[in-house]
Amino acid sequence: MGPMVRAAVAGLPVYRPGRPAPLGPGGVSYKLSSNENPFPPLPGVIEAAEIACAQLNRYPDMGNVAMTEALSAKLAVAEDRLAFGTGSVAVLYHLLQAFCERGDEVVYAWRSFEAYPIAVQLTGATPVPVPLGPGWTHDLDALRAAVTPATKAVLLCTPNNPTGPALRHDDVLAFVAAVPDRVLVVIDEAYAEFVTDPAAVRPMEITAGHDNVVLLRTFSKAYGLAGLRVGFCVAAAPIARAVRAAALPFGVSVPAQAAVIASLAAEEALFERVGQIVAERERMVAGLSSAGFDIPAAEGNFVWLAAGPRTQSYADTFAAAGVMVRPYVSGDRWDGLRITVGEPEANDLVLLTAADLER
Structure with missing residues (x-):
């Protein structure tokens, strides 16, 4: 054997x-x-990536310094509150690996992003799926009721993949206030740029006032960089530091870092x-x-x-x-x-x- x-x-x-x-x-x-985004990469992105490819004999910048500076300026958040990975799903994996272990529970709506149960179970933690409510959206009351002393994190997907609705800002604020501070509230906002509902959640505001709230975003969807795989989180500095510690060294490639910087300039x-x-x-x-x-x-x-x-x-x-x-x-x-x-x-x-x- x-x-x-x-x-x-x-x-x-x-x-x-x-x-x-x-x-x-x-x-x-x-x-x-x-x-996937039906459009090709944004103007200037392919050129920037091609130039970066001349350095493929060198390792990527493990600290993602230039990319961090560019994103920090764009979002107006401190650099130490950012952490990157090969797509927002990778950042989620790193986050859960940094905080969860056997005996912990992670609560999420279902049906939602199918990577959630995989990411949770890899850590040894127990997934706790909670059925969606009317309108195919998160039942925040039921999610709150599912939180126990063993809960380490709650995952909120907004807009919810695959069903579409976005969570409302006031509802998420009330949810965060009702959840113990020891519980991570992860707001997965991979499709943020497409949201048009004026009442939709504004996670950047929530992360600024709650150290247990983590925002996940990606460059794969609206920015059209799915083939290069770059995502990030915005979190309190200690949480972002933990994600960086758990991340695969040199994970974001040389052309991917250049493509992100060029994409941020093509707003x-x-x-x-x-x-x-x-x-x-x-x-x-x-x-x-x-x-x-x-x-x-x-x-x-x-x-x-x-x-x-x-x-x-x-x-x-x-x-x-x-x-x-x-x-x-x-x-x-x-x-x-x-x-x-x-x-x-x-x-x-x-x-x-x-x-x-x-x-």
Whole structure:
């Protein structure tokens, strides 16, 4: 008998990446299964990354100094409150590894980001999923009730991936006030730039006044750097320091650091592109609603189509048309499809295909 894998690892659920799209009639193919940005990198990013590639024989700056300075200036937060990783999911892994161990509990809404149970179980801690409330959003009262003396962290995903709604600022403030200070409240805001609800949570304000609140963000979505993998957290200095200590050395690559700095300088183009994606999102919501579907509030770059037992057949119908969407099939009431907002032609095909789906 060979070495035994840790029980916590052997029992991990599998993270399933979005699948590429098959060719539909006429050879069309759209991948709307990974919440990717349909636009190429922002102006100046490819050039900056190419220049940085000339230094690929050197290790990256392990301290992410220039990137930290640029982000600190952009967000107006102290540099010692920032920590980076290869995507916000990596930062979450580092954070939980730094604070959680066997015997601890981590509370999160479900259905939500499918990396949560994996990240929690890797530490040896116990995942505590709490069903979503009406409107496919977090039931903050139920999440608060799930907090016990063993709870080490609560994960709030806003907008919630994959269902779409964003949490309200006043509700999150009240939640943070009701949770013991010893509990980490992690606000995962990977889709922050797409939020248009004026009442939506403003986590930067909350982190400034509560040392147990951590904000996660990424450059993969709105900034279009999914292929380079850079995310970060904003937290109290001791927490950010712990994340940096747990992080993989030299994790953020040389071209990725250069791309982030260039992306932060291209804010005007960023907002223009985000505006186009939001407009397409609203068009998809309106079209799917007109087709008879009850679509939850969509605040990310995706829409949620609750499909229940028809989830897989719906996904197969979209695939046959040349559109790969993301089915979530568990055999429970939370089954449905997440459809990324893509280029207008892809969104047109989504609406055309959805109109013929069996209700």
